[in-house]
Structures are given as structure tokens and as C-alpha cells.
Amino acid sequence: MTAPGLSGSDVNHMDVVATAGHVDHGKSALVRALTGMEPDRWAEERRRGLTIDLGFAWTTLRSGRRVAVVDVPGHEKFVGNMLAGVGSVPAALLVVAADDGWSAQTAEHVAVLDALGVRHALLAVTKSDLADPAPVVADVRQRLASTSMGDVPAVAVSALSGTGVPALGAALEALLAGLPPADPAAAVRLWIDRAFTIRGAGTVVTGTLAAGSVAAGDHLLLGDREVVVRRVQSLGAPVERASATARVALNLRGVAVEDLSRGDALLTPGAFRRTDVVDVTLTAEAGGDLPAEPVVHVGSAAVGARLRPLDGPTVRLRLASALPLRVGDRLLLRDPGTRRVVGADVRDVEPPELRRRGAARQRAADLAAQPGGAEGAAVDLARRRIVRADDFTAMGWPVPPGATAHGPWLMAAGLADDLAARVPDVVVRYRRLRPLEPGPPVEVVRRALELPDADLVGAVVRPPLELREGRVVDGVTGLPPQVQHAIDEIRRRLAEDPFAAPEAPDLVAAGLGTRELAAAVRSGQLVRIADAVYLAPGIADEARRRLAAVAQPFRLSAARQAWGTSRRVAVPLMEWLDAQGVTERLPDDSRRLR
Ligand SMILES: Nc1nc2c(ncn2[C@@H]2O[C@H](COP(=O)(O)OP(=O)(O)O)[C@@H](O)[C@H]2O)c(=O)[nH]1
Numbered sequence: 001m002t003a004p005g006l007s008g009s010d011v012n013h014m015d016v017v018a019t020a021g022h023v024d025h026g027k028s029a030l031v032r033a034l035t036g037m038e039p040d041r042w043a044e045e046r047r048r049g050l051t052i053d054l055g056f057a058w059t060t061l062r063s064g065r066r067v068a069v070v071d072v073p074g075h076e077k078f079v080g081n082m083l084a085g086v087g088s089v090p091a092a093l094l095v096v097a098a099d100d101g102w103s104a105q106t107a108e109h110v111a112v113l114d115a116l117g118v119r120h121a122l123l124a125v126t127k128s129d130l131a132d133p134a135p136v137v138a139d140v141r142q143r144l145a146s147t148s149m150g151d152v153p154a155v156a157v158s159a160l161s162g163t164g165v166p167a168l169g170a171a172l173e174a175l176l177a178g179l180p181p182a183d184p185a186a187a188v189r190l191w192i193d194r195a196f197t198i199r200g201a202g203t204v205v206t207g208t209l210a211a212g213s214v215a216a217g218d219h220l221l222l223g224d225r226e227v228v229v230r231r232v233q234s235l236g237a238p239v240e241r242a243s244a245t246a247r248v249a250l251n252l253r254g255v256a257v258e259d260l261s262r263g264d265a266l267l268t269p270g271a272f273r274r275t276d277v278v279d280v281t282l283t284a285e286a287g288g289d290l291p292a293e294p295v296v297h298v299g300s301a302a303v304g305a306r307l308r309p310l311d312g313p314t315v316r317l318r319l320a321s322a323l324p325l326r327v328g329d330r331l332l333l334r335d336p337g338t339r340r341v342v343g344a345d346v347r348d349v350e351p352p353e354l355r356r357r358g359a360a361r362q363r364a365a366d367l368a369a370q371p372g373g374a375e376g377a378a379v380d381l382a383r384r385r386i387v388r389a390d391d392f393t394a395m396g397w398p399v400p401p402g403a404t405a406h407g408p409w410l411m412a413a414g415l416a417d418d419l420a421a422r423v424p425d426v427v428v429r430y431r432r433l434r435p436l437e438p439g440p441p442v443e444v445v446r447r448a449l450e451l452p453d454a455d456l457v458g459a460v461v462r463p464p465l466e467l468r469e470g471r472v473v474d475g476v477t478g479l480p481p482q483v484q485h486a487i488d489e490i491r492r493r494l495a496e497d498p499f500a501a502p503e504a505p506d507l508v509a510a511g512l513g514t515r516e517l518a519a520a521v522r523s524g525q526l527v528r529i530a531d532a533v534y535l536a537p538g539i540a541d542e543a544r545r546r547l548a549a550v551a552q553p554f555r556l557s558a559a560r561q562a563w564g565t566s567r568r569v570a571v572p573l574m575e576w577l578d579a580q581g582v583t584e585r586l587p588d589d590s591r592r593l594r
């Protein structure tokens with residue numbers, strides 16, 4: 001049967017909720033009453049009647065909608081496990097006993113949900129067979145009103161008698177129908193909450209898939225190593241593919257269970273970057289008593305951190321170990337001493353160093369003024385100037401409008417134009433120092449503009465400048481006037497007698513050293529035949545034309561006569577023509593035209 005509002009292709013759809021509430025208020029009993037499943041997994045838990053670790057159960061509600069429940073421990077000693085359970089779950093089922101009311105861990109769990117920004121919650125006042133639930137319903141709803149959960153629907157139940165359980169199911173359906181849909185095309189970041197081995201299958205991990213989808217054969221990253229998903233299970237049954245939101249169990253190839261633990265994440269390759277320093281904005285004014293060393297919770301992970309206040313609600317966190325975080329992630333900071341929690345929104349996963357005096361305050365002011373979304377992405381990109389596009393999206397940013405892509409690089413809006421305006425000056429200054437060269441090599445321009453990749457130079461060279469043979473040139477030869485004058489004189493004489501290469505002493509007398517002559521060759525004004533033998537471009541055609549009138553094959557002396565030149569020129573010219581493929585040298589050392 002397919003639930004109303006769910007299309008046929010969504011038959012695998014499910015929602016996930018987590019319980020919350022004080023120990024012994026009846027969370028596990030309620031999950032049992034709702035699902036018919038036993039959420040307490042450990043023998044020790046059943047013996048002690050106490051949830052220690054996370055429990056998992058699921059059921060199909062009356063409409064056909066399936067719901068998985070993560071049952072968390074309520075005891076104060078196990079709040080770390082509670083945090084791992086609610087970290088990826090979008091909705092909460094808050095359980096309060098009618099005979100006890102708002103209690104210490106009710107407050108602690110509500111503070112956690114509030115800090116995480118959970119907006120969808122349902123209140124179950126249970127043990128209504130023991131006391132009138134109405135005052136507790138009113139009191140708790142009033143306390144919740146000022147949290148992220150706001151105006152929370154409530155149901156009075158008794159897990160013992162079953163009273164109110166069908167109403168709870170109906171209220172749960174209404175709650176789940178209001179959840180924003182998860183994006184099944186998003187990148188996967190599966191925070192692992194359990195890892196174990198199954199005989200014959202090997203390593204298995206479980207987690208709440210909050211976005212994206214996973215199928216057998218998928219390659220995912222675990223730290224630096226790649227693992228392959230061998231099989232996927234969801235709610236105890238094999239599936240081809242599981243799409244968010246879902247509870248999943250993945251059978252992995254390429255990793256031993258000892259190398260995995262709660263808090264590790266399986267990631268779509270390339271979609272996330274690990275970072276150990278982030279700038280965040282606290283979601284609530286924490287006053288003067290911010291913990292210097294909070295524990296940072298995200299997903300099922302918990303890592304130590306050092307907190308540096310920048311200014312106002314903006315702080316910098318240095319994590320004891322790197323996490324795959326993105327801009328926009330909500331973290332929970334917890335002071336293990338006072339048990340206080342505060343939410344924190346990740347603003348930057350690769351923040352700038354703060355060296356100068358006042359840099360921290362400035363950074364806080366910048367972040368306070370920086371909007372989210374595409375506008376914030378534009379501001380962030382403007383600061384970075386140029387980034388790899390895949391790196392930028394892995395930070396959690398969308399590509400902002402106006403940014404320009406060049407190969408794998410992303411340039412801030414307007415930057416290419418600004419840089420292009422600076423290139424003529426780089427060329428002029430270079431030519432002033434090295435007038436014989438046609439223009440600066442690409443690498444010189446790359447360094448002058450502080451570009452990360454020489455391939456980007458092409459994006460900032462505009463006409464009349466152009467890229468030619470690895471240099472930025474201005475299209476005109478531009479040799480110094482005396483040099484150009486001497487070259488002009490040589491070309492004038494070669495125009496009269498194309499094979500009368502100037503003698504070496506004549507070149508020296510004209511002020512043409514090796515560098516000047518190389519510049520003339522580079523600018524296409526002379527052709528170098530050999531050391532100190534320079535002729536005009538087009539000499540190959542002229543040499544061929546004259547050799548065509550000579551009987552084939554011919555000897556060097558015949559060529560020399562046809563060209564009307566000396567052996568000094570004829571010998572290297574003959575070899576040069578061989579090399580150019582104009583002539584062919586025969587075994588007896590004679591030549592013929594090709
Ligand atoms: N009378 C009554 N007892 C309940 C009800 N729900 C739970 N209990 C009892 O309360 C105790 C704690 O329940 P449990 O589900 O383990 O609480 P949890 O710590 O919140 O998971 C157990 O002894 C349950 O049998 C209820 O609706 N009515």
C-alpha cells in the first residue's frame with residue numbers, strides 16, 4: 001500500500017524521529033507501544049531496565065507512512081549517546097511523564113534540541129494512567145514555546161494501557177507530513193552511529209541518512225580511504241538503494257570494523273573537505289562564560305575544541321581532530337563541566353589567519369555583515385579571489401552569480417577584468433628591463449598577478465596583448481631603435497643579394513650581439529642558419545627556386561654558384577635546407593631537391 005501524498009517511486013520513503021526526555025519517563029516503553037519492537041538492544045539494558053545506548057525501531061503508520069525511531073538514553077551519564085542519536089534527525093518525540101513533569105534531563109534534552117535548531121517536535125505526556133496529564137501538557141508546551149520547536153502539538157498516552165497510542169500515531173503522521181523533503185540528489189555525509197561485524201558479511205555500519213542516497217556499488221570516502229558499499233539494508237530488509245531521509249545499514253568492503261567508530265562519516269568523494277578550524281556564529285548570546293574548551297557535536301561526532309572569541313557571537317573553533325564540515329552546518333557546543341549547550345552555525349571552514357591587531361574584531365564584523373546563500377558566497381569568493389570550483393562547493397557554497405569559471409578555477413566577479421587591466425603595466429615594465437624580449441613569460445605574469453595557476457593568465461590577457469609561444473606579447477616587434485635600425489640595414493642588403501649573409505665582424509660593428517640577433521629572429525625579421533650566419537625569412541623558397549635550374553642531383557659547388565655565395569654561407573645553408581626537407585642528401589654526398 002502506498003501512502004497518500006507519496007508517489008509510487010517513493011515506496012521506500014520513510015521518516016526518522018528521535019526520542020528525548022528524562023530517564024524513566026517512559027520513552028522506550030512508548031516506542032515499544034508504537035512500533036511493537038524492542039528498542040533496548042543490550043542484555044545489560046534489559047536487565048537494568050535502562051537505555052544506555054541508542055535503540056532503533058520502526059513501524060508503518062496507518063496511512064502507510066513508515067517511520068523509524070531512534071530511541072535515546074535519558075540518563076544524564078549518557079547524554080553523549082543522546083547527542084549522537086539526535087544529530088542527524090530532523091524531528092523529535094519529547095516524552096514527559098505525567099506523574100513527574102518537567103525534569104532535569106527534560107530540560108537538558110530540550111536545550112540540546114533547541115541548540116540544534118530542531119523545528120519539528122511532538123510532545124507525548126505518558127504515564128497518564130498514573131496522573132492527570134493536563135497540567136504537565138500545559139506546563140511543557142509553555143516552556144517549549146520559546147525554543148526552536150515553538151508551538152508543539154501534544155498527546156496524552158499510557159504505554160501501559162495503550163490509551164492515546166493511536167492518537168499519538170495520528171499526531172506523528174501530521175508532524176511527519178510537515179517535514180521539509182530531503183534532497184535525494186545531495187552529496188552523502190553519513191555519520192556512523194554503530195559499527196559491527198556480521199559473520200559472513202563483514203563490516204556493517206548504521207546511520208541516519210539525512211540527505212542523498214546510497215546504493216550497492218557506491219564508492220564512499222572514510223577519511224582518506226575509499227570504501228565500497230557491498231549491500232544496503234534499511235529497516236531490517238535489503239534494498240537496492242536507500243534515499244534520505246532513512247535509517248540505513250551498509251555492508252562495507254575495504255575496511256575493518258576496528259578502523260571505524262561512532263562519529264566517523266562516510267562521504268561522497270570530493271563533496272566535502274575536512275577542516276580543523278572553523279569560524280562560527282553562536283545561535284544564542286552565551287554571555288561571558290563561554291567554555292574555553294567545549295566539546296563540539298555534529299552528526300554522531302563529538303570532538304574536543306579550543307574556543308577563541310572574536311567579537312560578539314562570532315567565535316573561532318580549533319578542533320582536536322578534523323571534521324567534514326560545510327558552511328551552514330549547525331554545531332552544538334557543550335561545556336562538559338556545566339553541561340551547558342549552545343548552537344553554532346558554521347560560517348567559514350577555511351578562515352583567514354588573524355595576525356594583525358584588531359583582526360579578530362574585524363573578522364567578526366565581516367561575518368556579521370555577511371549574508372548567507374549566494375550573496376554570502378559572493379562575499380566569501382571576493383575574499384578568496386580565486387579558488388578551485390570543486391573546493392568552493394565542497395565548502396558548502398553555491399556558485400555566486402557573476403563569478404567566472406576558467407578550467408577548474410572560479411574567479412570572483414569582476415576580478416578577471418581588474419587583473420586584465422594590470423597586465424599592460426606588467427608587460428611594459430618587463431620590456432623596459434629586457435627590451436630585446438618580445439614580452440614577459442607567462443610565469444612572470446602569473447607571479448605578478450598572484451595567480452595560482454599559469455593557465456589562468458590566458459583569462460586575463462586581452463587584445464592588443466596576446467599569448468604567443470609562452471609569453472605575453474603586444475603584437476608589435478618593438479625592438480630598441482638602434483637595434484631595429486641595424487636589422488633594417490641588413491635586411492635592405494639581403495633584399496638586394498639574398499645569400500650575402502653579413503660577416504661576423506660586420507654584425508659586431510653594427511652592435512648586434514647574440515641577444516639582439518635572437519630578438520630579431522623571434523620577431524620574424526631574420527632566420528638563423530648557423531652561428532653568425534643570418535639570412536632573411538623566405539630564404540628557403542629563394543634557394544629552392546635557384547636550385548630548380550640546376551641539373552639534379554647536384555654538388556655543393558653547383559649550389560654555391562647558383563646562389564652566388566661563399567662556402568661560409570653555402571655549407572651551413574645546404575645542411576639547413578636538408579634539415580628543412582627542401583633538399584635530400586644522397587649517399588655520395590650529392591643533393592637533389594625533394
Ligand atoms: N504506569 C505506567 N508505567 C510506565 C508507562 N510507560 C513506562 N512505564 C514504566 O516506566 C519505567 C521506565 O520506562 P522506560 O520506557 O524504560 O523509560 P525511559 O528511560 O524513558 O526509556 C518502566 O518501568 C516502565 O514500565 C506508562 O505509560 N504507565
Ligand SMILES: [Mg+2]
Nearest residue numbers: 027028050051
Ligand atoms: Mg529508555
